[in-house]
Amino acid sequence: MNPNLTALQAYPFEKLRALFADIRTPALAHIALSIGEPKHASPDFVANAIKDNIDKLSNYPTTKGIPELRQAIAHWATQRFSLNKLDPETEILPVNGTREALFAFAQTVVAATPDALVCSPNPFYQIYEGAALLAGAQPEFLACRADNNFIPDFAAVSPDVWQRCQLLFICTPGNPSGAVMSSAQLKALIALADQYDFVIASDECYSELYFDEASPPPGLLQACAELGRNDYQRCVVFHSLSKRSNLPGLRSGFVAGDANILKDFLLYRTYHGCAMPVQHQLASVAAWNDEAHVKANRDLYRQKFTEVLAILDGCLDVSQPDASFYLWAKTPISDTDFAKGLFEQQHVTVLPGSYLSREVDGYNPGANYVRMALVAEAAQCAEAAHRVKAYVQSLKERGAC
Numbered sequence: 542m543n544p545n546l547t548a549l550q551a552y553p554f555e556k557l558r559a560l561f562a563d564i565r566t567p568a569l570a571h572i573a574l575s576i577g578e579p580k581h582a583s584p585d586f587v588a589n590a591i592k593d594n595i596d597k598l599s600n601y602p603t604t605k606g607i608p609e610l611r612q613a614i615a616h617w618a619t620q621r622f623s624l625n626k627l628d629p630e631t632e633i634l635p636v637n638g639t640r641e642a643l644f645a646f647a648q649t650v651v652a653a654t655p656d657a658l659v660c661s662p663n664p665f666y667q668i669y670e671g672a673a674l675l676a677g678a679q680p681e682f683l684a685c686r687a688d689n690n691f692i693p694d695f696a697a698v699s700p701d702v703w704q705r706c707q708l709l710f711i712c713t714p715g716n717p718s719g720a721v722m723s724s725a726q727l728k729a730l731i732a733l734a735d736q737y738d739f740v741i742a743s744d745e746c747y748s749e750l751y752f753d754e755a756s757p758p759p760g761l762l763q764a765c766a767e768l769g770r771n772d773y774q775r776c777v778v779f780h781s782l783s784k785r786s787n788l789p790g791l792r793s794g795f796v797a798g799d800a801n802i803l804k805d806f807l808l809y810r811t812y813h814g815c816a817m818p819v820q821h822q823l824a825s826v827a828a829w830n831d832e833a834h835v836k837a838n839r840d841l842y843r844q845k846f847t848e849v850l851a852i853l854d855g856c857l858d859v860s861q862p863d864a865s866f867y868l869w870a871k872t873p874i875s876d877t878d879f880a881k882g883l884f885e886q887q888h889v890t891v892l893p894g895s896y897l898s899r900e901v902d903g904y905n906p907g908a909n910y911v912r913m914a915l916v917a918e919a920a921q922c923a924e925a926a927h928r929v930k931a932y933v934q935s936l937k938e939r940g941a942c
Contacts, residue, residue: 553896572925574913575890590824597819606635622763631800637792639779649809653677658705664898664907669710691718703737714747717912718869719862727764747865749785773798852926868913887928
C-alpha cells in the first residue's frame with residue numbers, strides 16, 4: 542500500500558460522526574448546517590439538456606472536453622474576470638468538479654523531493670492536505686487569523702518556506718470564512734511565485750456567491766490580466782457549477798490558466814481517466830451560458846444571510862462574510878463542545894472549526910469557531926438560527942459562558 546495513506550487524517554465529517562456517537566437528540570426535525578451542499582433548486586434547462594442528449598451515453602468522452610464547452614467557459618471567464626484573452630484550445634480543461642481537479646493537480650505539479658512543500662491556508666479545504674501528502678510533499682499551513690481578515694499573512698512567511706514551496710493553494714472566497722483576497726494581494730502572490738518559482742492554484746468555487754452585484758470578487762487570472770500577464774504563467778484557477786448553479790451532482794467545473802502547466806495536466810488526466818460524460822458537458826454549456834439563474838441564486842442567499850444574522854445579532858460573534866454561503870462564528874465555549882451541545886439540545890448540526898484546521902506551534906486557528914452553511918431553505922435556516930440562539934442563551938443561564 543502507498544505509505545503516504547497513513548498520514549491522512551479522518552475527514553471532518555467522520556470526526557463529526559464520532560463526536561455525535563451515542564447522543565440522544567430531542568424530538569425536533571434535524572437541520573444540517575454542517576455540509577456545504579447547495580439545496581436550492583437546480584435549473585430545469587440543465588436537466589433538459591441532459592435528457593435531450595441522452596443518446597451521448599453511447600460515446601466515450603475525451604479528456605480535453607468538447608470544443609463547445611471550452612468555448613463557453615472561455616467566454617464566461619473572459620467576461621466575468623475582464624480577461625484580455627483565454628484560449629479555449631490550450632488554457633482551459635473541463636474537470637469533474639474542483640475537488641477531483643485540485644487533488645489531481647498536485648499529483649501533476651509536485652516533484653516528490655525530500656524537502657518539497659505545498660503551502661495552504663489554515664483552516665482549509667481538506668483536499669489540499671491530502672493532495673500534498675499523496676503527492677509526496679509536506680503541507681505547510683499558513684494561519685488565517687481574524688486580525689488579518691482570515692487571510693494568511695503571506696508577508697510573514699519565511700524565505701526558506703517559499704524556497705521549498707512547489708505549490709501554493711489559495712481559496713478566494715475562502716472556505717470556511719468567506720474572506721476574499723484583493724487584487725493587490727493576488728498580485729503580490731504572483732510576484733512571490735516569480736521570485737521563488739512555485740505554482741499558484743486558486744480555488745475560486747465560491748466566486749459567484751457574493752452580496753454586491755457591482756463588486757464581484759476578483760480572481761487570480763483577473764490579477765494577471767491587470768498586470769498584462771496574458772500567458773498566466775504559474776497561475777491556475779479552479780471553478781465549478783456546484784455552488785454557482787446548484788449542480789453539485791453534475792460534477793462539472795474547469796481549470797484554466799498557464800498553458801504549459803495545463804498541457805502536462807492534460808497528460809496526467811488522460812492516464813487518470815477522468816473525462817466528463819458528453820451529455821454532462823452539453824448541459825454544462827447551457828449552465829455557463831446563463832447568468833439569470835445565478836443572480837436569482839445570489840438573491841436567495843442574500844435573503845437568508847440578512848434574516849439569520851438579524852436573529853443571531855447579540856448572540857454570537859459573527860458577521861456577514863465577503864462572499865460564499867458560510868458563516869464563520871466564534872463560539873463562547875470550545876467549538877467541539879458547542880457543536881455537541883447544540884446537536885444534543887437543538888438537533889442542529891454545525892462543523893467545529895478545529896476539524897477544518899491543524900495545530901501548528903501550539904496554535905489552531907480554527908479552534909473556538911464553527912462553520913455554518915446556509916444552504917437549506919430560508920425557513921429552515923431561520924429556524925436553525927433561532928435554535929442556535931436558544932442554545933447560547935441556555936449556556937449563559939448555566940454560567941457556561
